[in-house]
Amino acid sequence: MHMQAKKLPGLKIGRFNLPTPIIQGGMGVGISLSGLASAVANEGGVGVISSVGLGLLFSEEQLNYRKANMHFLRHEIRKARQMTNGVIGLNIMVALSDFDNMLQIAIEEEVDIVFMGAGLPLRFPKNYTPEMIRNFKTYFVPIVSSARAAQLIFQYWGKTFGRIPEAVVVEGPKAGGHLGFKREQIDDPQFQLEKLIPEVVDTVKVFEERFEREIPVIAAGGIFSGADILKFLELGASGVQMATRFVATHECDASEDFKNAYVQSKKEDIVIIDSPVGLPGRAIKNSFLQEVKEGQKKPFKCSWKCLKTCDFRTTPYCIADALANAQRGMLEKGFTFAGSNAYKVDKIVSVNELFLTLEKEYLQAVKARQPQAVY
Secondary structure: OOOHHHOOOOEEEOOEEEOOOEEEOOOOOOOOOHHHHHHHHHOOOEEEEEOOOHHHHOOOOOOOHHHHHHHHHHHHHHHHHHHOOOEEEEEEEOOEOOHHHHHHHHHHOOOOEEEEEOOOOOOOOOOOOHHHHHHOOOEEEEEEOOHHHHHHHHHHHHHHHOOOOOOEEEEOOOOOEEOOOOHHHOOOHHHOHHHHHHHHHHHHHHHHHHHOOOOOEEEEOOOOOHHHHHHHHHOOOOEEEEOHHHHOEOOOOOOHHHHHHHHHOOHHHEEEEEOOOOOEEEEEOOHHHHHHHOOOOOOOOOOOOOEOOOOOOOOOOOHHHHHHHHHOOOHHHOOOEOOOOHHHOOOOEOHHHHHHHHHHHHHHHHHHHOOOOOO
């Protein structure tokens, strides 16, 4: 006999009733494209395409980078749509210089949910009026690293657009890739996700009351197992965003070499680097990063200024090139971003298998919490 409690809880974001609380984090420069996103959506999670650097991975002779980015983003969204009728998201970095173009494509293609990180999403392209913004079918979900940022975004949106984001992702300092924290905050207990989640939950309560609807808070950064999922749901989160664990899946859009870097990594290989874009990032140590650390410059020509904060004249390497090379498996010319638990990945599985494992881990954790019945 099956008891109903044997399942992961669902997640409701506006009109979407998801059977699982799992959102796959967007991973830039081609790690999460239509392949991974559609596989996750087919399992009942939110599958997320990353919009960054597509023009680097696929080049069209007649298109410049900016145009190629737009062309291939549209292509990936449509491709994902053909492979699933689940919920498809798009991750756009606010710090990208083509943020407006990417957002416009997302809205035109009616992407289900746009996740906006790496900066405060406080503006829409100029051609959109507040009335248009209120009526977009697409949902908007900012990624923040503090309750203060959440407060600022919700307040500003409510006042300026008469619409607030449909959910909020809170990313703690254990995430992979660029981090929204200073180096000294990364290990500081004051900035850990366990502390941030309840603070953000309290912050959005005011807006839930004012706008008379639920605003799910999604926990992200270092969430690896079913037990982690349970822990953050108990702290008040409605769902979790996971990225690292989805890299080691057959459906992930990265090369086998990229995935194997995760499988082969050890705990001491997960390091914090200073990214050329002026932020700390978490990555897997390799020869490329070692050479950069020793002061080697990697010559490159800047194809186009993709990040507002990057100064290509002084940076030791092009991060977009390095990540694109890694995606293709050329790790001697690049490196892999990864979350703090990447070293726990020991094999490559299918997305379906990963969901089953997470569910099993979650149920074991629930069971371990329950007092044993006395007969």
